[in-house]
Amino acid sequence: MSLGLTKTKTNGVPAASNGSSIIHMDAIRKVYDTGKVKVEALKGIDLAIGNGEFVAIVGPSGSGKSTLMNLIGCLDTPTDGRYELAGEHVSDLTRDQLADIRNRRVGFIFQNFNLLPHISASENVEMPMLFGGLPVRERRERARTLLEAVGLGDRTEHKPTELSGGQMQRVAIARALAMEPAILLADEPTGNLDSSSGGDIMTLFNDLWNQGRTLVIITHDQALATRASRIVEIHDGRITRDERQ
Amino acid sequence: MRHSATVILTLFASSAQIQRKRAYLTIAAIAWGTVAILLLLAFGEGLKLQLDKNRRAMGENIAILWPGETSKNYKGLSIGRPVRPTIDDVQWLRDRLPEAAAVIGEITSWRTQLTYGRKTINGRVTGTNWEYGEIRKHYPVAGGRFFGPVDEREKRRVVFLGDEMATDLFAEEDPVGKTILINNLPYTVIGVMQKKIQMGAYGGPDKNHAVIPITTFRAQWGRDRLWVLLIQSKTPEAMKPTLSALHELLGPKLGYDPTDEQAFGIWDTVKSSEITRNITFGIQLFLGIIGALTLLIGGVGVANIMYAVVKERTREIGVKMALGARANWIVGPFLLEGLIYTLVGGFLGIVIATLLVTAASFLPVESNQVLGFLGKPTLSWQIGVATSAILGLIGIVAGYFPARRAAAIDPAATLRYE
Ligand SMILES: Nc1ncnc2c1ncn2[C@@H]1O[C@H](COP(=O)(O)OP(=O)(O)OP(=O)(O)O)[C@@H](O)[C@H]1O
Numbered sequence: 109m110s111l112g113l114t115k116t117k118t119n120g121v122p123a124a125s126n127g128s129s130i131i132h133m134d135a136i137r138k139v140y141d142t143g144k145v146k147v148e149a150l151k152g153i154d155l156a157i158g159n160g161e162f163v164a165i166v167g168p169s170g171s172g173k174s175t176l177m178n179l180i181g182c183l184d185t186p187t188d189g190r191y192e193l194a195g196e197h198v199s200d201l202t203r204d205q206l207a208d209i210r211n212r213r214v215g216f217i218f219q220n221f222n223l224l225p226h227i228s229a230s231e232n233v234e235m236p237m238l239f240g241g242l243p244v245r246e247r248r249e250r251a252r253t254l255l256e257a258v259g260l261g262d263r264t265e266h267k268p269t270e271l272s273g274g275q276m277q278r279v280a281i282a283r284a285l286a287m288e289p290a291i292l293l294a295d296e297p298t299g300n301l302d303s304s305s306g307g308d309i310m311t312l313f314n315d316l317w318n319q320g321r322t323l324v325i326i327t328h329d330q331a332l333a334t335r336a337s338r339i340v341e342i343h344d345g346r347i348t349r350d351e352r353q
Numbered sequence: 354m355r356h357s358a359t360v361i362l363t364l365f366a367s368s369a370q371i372q373r374k375r376a377y378l379t380i381a382a383i384a385w386g387t388v389a390i391l392l393l394l395a396f397g398e399g400l401k402l403q404l405d406k407n408r409r410a411m412g413e414n415i416a417i418l419w420p421g422e423t424s425k426n427y428k429g430l431s432i433g434r435p436v437r438p439t440i441d442d443v444q445w446l447r448d449r450l451p452e453a454a455a456v457i458g459e460i461t462s463w464r465t466q467l468t469y470g471r472k473t474i475n476g477r478v479t480g481t482n483w484e485y486g487e488i489r490k491h492y493p494v495a496g497g498r499f500f501g502p503v504d505e506r507e508k509r510r511v512v513f514l515g516d517e518m519a520t521d522l523f524a525e526e527d528p529v530g531k532t533i534l535i536n537n538l539p540y541t542v543i544g545v546m547q548k549k550i551q552m553g554a555y556g557g558p559d560k561n562h563a564v565i566p567i568t569t570f571r572a573q574w575g576r577d578r579l580w581v582l583l584i585q586s587k588t589p590e591a592m593k594p595t596l597s598a599l600h601e602l603l604g605p606k607l608g609y610d611p612t613d614e615q616a617f618g619i620w621d622t623v624k625s626s627e628i629t630r631n632i633t634f635g636i637q638l639f640l641g642i643i644g645a646l647t648l649l650i651g652g653v654g655v656a657n658i659m660y661a662v663v664k665e666r667t668r669e670i671g672v673k674m675a676l677g678a679r680a681n682w683i684v685g686p687f688l689l690e691g692l693i694y695t696l697v698g699g700f701l702g703i704v705i706a707t708l709l710v711t712a713a714s715f716l717p718v719e720s721n722q723v724l725g726f727l728g729k730p731t732l733s734w735q736i737g738v739a740t741s742a743i744l745g746l747i748g749i750v751a752g753y754f755p756a757r758r759a760a761a762i763d764p765a766a767t768l769r770y771e
């Protein structure tokens with residue numbers, strides 16, 4: 109499967125600058141304060157991810173993988189530590205600034221797809237572009253191109269409920285790519301899929317990586333992890349293994 | 354700024370499309386509330402106008418004085434002396450009391466025999482001055498007239514009939530020009546009173562008496578003492594000083610202390626109409642509050658629905674935030690929804706209420722006892738302004754609380770669990 113999308117630019121980082129780090133975390137801690145108990149989900153994470161890397165984050169349940177991904181994607185802010193995304197300090201940004209960063213720099217892909225249920229596949233893909241301020245014609249065209257690229261050119265007007273799991277996840281991937289983000293973040297993207305459509309999604313990620321995109325994928329799936337260029341393992345809020353392969 | 358507006362409008366349009374049924378329900382709730390408040394207020398306004406009209410039917414700026422007994426010693430005269438103004442005192446007062454717009458005397462003969470042909474009834478006959486017709490709103494039905502100065506001067510035996518008494522005596526026949534007997538003396542009927550709805554009365558409602566010149570009355574009954582002295586002041590405010598001046602004049606003449614409150618029983622309609630006005634204002638206020646509460650319940654309903662929507666769509670809101678939506682872009686469509694539903698519902702309600710009130714204006718008020726008292730519901734611009742203000746307030750409140758909740762959503766927490 110070819111994506112038909114050549115990577116011309118990404119927001120923030122020049123495509124050629126392989127090796128320069130797009131994510132830089134220094135002693136990141138995250139404490140959830142639920143009132144009664146405090147849970148220290150991340151206990152000091154140092155992590156640098158370079159442009160064009162394909163990182164698989166693995167680890168047991170409750171080890172802090174999703175927490176880490178939320179921080180990388182600026183969906184949440186760390187309790188402690190320094191975090192730079194694409195050369196920008198994000199620790200002390202306002203909510204709206206964080207929203208803009210999420211819009212331009214990050215593409216999220218979730219285990220349960222998280223498509224907006226009442227609108228069509230195309231409108232789902234257009235949503236980040238609406239927030240990004242693209243004119244309506246461009247949004248439409250680009251959504252169509254992206255959906256064609258993930259093999260859903262004939263499903264653009266379908267609602268999410270009219271699509272299979274694999275198709276929904278491909279819509280989600282098209283949506284994540286809409287604003288040409290510097291980095292794609294996926295939290296167990298094949299977790300809800302059967303092995304066949306899971307395989308399709310893995311191939312899709314592989315293609316995206318081959319086009320030079322930076323991927324961070326949380327997975328329990330050994331097959332997906334082995335395709336990555338680097339495996340980061342987390343145990344109890346700490347990185348216990350970090351291997352390039 | 355323009356970008357934000359585009360985003361908010363686009364999101365609003367798509368959510369309104371999805372939630373069409375909710376939109377209709379919400380609009381209907383607000384429209385219903387608006388109709389309720391408008392009808393209640395219109396009803397109150399109509400009541401006020403009708404009460405005002407009915408009250409004026411007896412006459413404007415008038416006071417009725419009944420001669421009483423003294424309760425204070427005066428120049429050696431003892432307590433308990435009856436005060437006795439006479440027919441001639443009316444002219445005497447007119448010459449000395451320029452403050453009064455009118456001074457009129459009344460004498461009444463209760464249960465008097467009135468006969469037309471073979472029909473005899475017992476009724477009230479009032480002798481009075483000719484100015485009484487205008488001041489006490491005894492307007493004649495076309496073809497008739499109230500008696501005039503000449504009738505009074507020449508003691509003519511002419512009679513003006515209350516409409517009900519006319520019907521009692523004449524049934525379908527036209528009374529004007531006919532001769533009736535009052536205590537066996539012939540009188541010519543010169544007019545019949547137009548039907549009117551009258552709130553206050555003394556002696557009885559005007560529709561039930563016959564009125565003749567006071568001079569004629571004196572000639573037939575040989576009575577000279579006034580039953581009632583009727584004073585009209587030039588303005589409502591002038592009533593009090595006019596009455597004081599009257600007592601200053603009459604006291605020495607009739608032998609009572611001008612400050613003696615028992616010398617005359619007084620019904621000051623100016624004073625009592627103020628009370629009526631306060632009561633009607635109270636009723637209006639009460640109806641307005643009920644209406645406002647009804648509308649408020651509609652508003653709470655809107656807020657509640659929106660609140661539920663926010664809750665139900667928490668995950669969607671989290672997703673949008675993850676995709677880069679700013680807080681305002683999430684909140685904006687909710688505020689807009691609350692405001693637009695309220696305004697559209699309010700507009701519909703105003704249209705419906707106006708139609709209903711217009712339809713009600715075709716109801717025959719004069720011929721119906723109940724309506725004659727309640728009046729016709731009437732809309733005024735004050736009612737419009739008050740309702741719009743309440744609607745606007747509700748619209749903002751209905752959007753604000755749900756919106757605040759939406760803005761407080763933490764995307765990371767929302768997207769955590771299935
Ligand atoms: N919003 C929150 N409030 C309180 N505790 C939280 C919150 N989010 C995560 N935690 C806790 O932080 C720890 C790490 O959670 P996290 O979701 O990052 O784990 P995970 O590695 O993604 O697990 P899984 O593989 O099951 O998805 C857990 O102990 C979890 O209970």
Ligand SMILES: [Mg+2]
Pocket residue numbers: 173174175295
């Ligand atoms: Mg997780």
